[in-house]
Amino acid sequence: MKRRVAILISGRGSNMAALIEAAAAADFPAEIVLVISNRADAGGLEKAAASGIATRVIESKPFGKDRAAFEAVLQAALDQRRIDLICLGGFMRLFTAEFVQRWYGRMLNIHPSLLPSFPGLEPQAQAVRAGVRISGATVHFVIPETDAGPILMQGAVEVYDDDTPERLAERILAIEHRIYPAALRLLAGGRIRIEGNTCKTVGGSGSDASLISPGIG
Known part of the structure; x- marks a missing residue:
């Protein structure tokens, strides 16, 4: 059902x-x-x-x-x-x-950063100011602390040298639209197990995909 x-x-x-x-x-x-x-x-x-x-x-x-x-x-x-x-x-x-x-364990949130980095307001601007090379979005279970809780899924994007918070936000939003439905599919399908402060994916979810920024050729 x-x-x-x-x-x-x-x-x-x-x-x-x-x-x-x-x-x-x-x-x-x-x-x-x-x-x-x-x-x-x-x-x-x-x-x-x-x-x-x-x-x-x-x-x-x-x-x-x-x-x-x-x-x-x-x-x-x-x-x-x-x-x-x-x-x-x-x-x-x-x-x-x-x-x-x-x-608990039944309420999800999505945040436009790779938590635990850059919680709170304007995370894209925080990322640009910090000069990180990779940022992204995080789907996590909600706990009383803001932008915390066991992390269910993350997606990453490159941060370019000339990025503005607005341009970075656009690329992160595209990732959000991909990972939020995927995370809900895992949870609703009974494939997520919470162990303490972390999530485990039942059946495995490994991938050999890597994102390196700047590229190394």
Whole structure:
């Protein structure tokens, strides 16, 4: 039976769209059944509705700093649709430790850096300033600490000498759209095992692909 997934968004929902497209495949082990936004003006809501996905707006602003009250309404919506897994797609709202614990091992986030490097805001700008040669994106399980948690999947891109944060962000976003659906496929398919602070892939996922920057000829 396919796992039932809710995607939480606050904006345009580009990763949401990638997940919806991937889940349309007959052999995908999960189905996107609900998209929830904490902003009524989120562009992703229209995209989700156009794909035939149920949407729900739960405005976070009226709750102010009362995160628990917001989460109670959110949890009720998730329960109503019998949600098994949550994917965060640019969801700009912090959770309480209690909510995160309830969903531990079942809630994913994606961050545009190779964690644990460059957590927090503007990770692409952090990467450019640091002069790293390789950056990328990370899909990880959500824990109370921001941009932390067991890492499920990562994808890498080169950082060019003349890169700007904006240009780097575009290439990282393309990687995000590839690895987020792949990570959800592994999780929904029962191929991920969490051991302490790390993830193990059941059945192996080895590859001899390498990315070296700058190239060595």
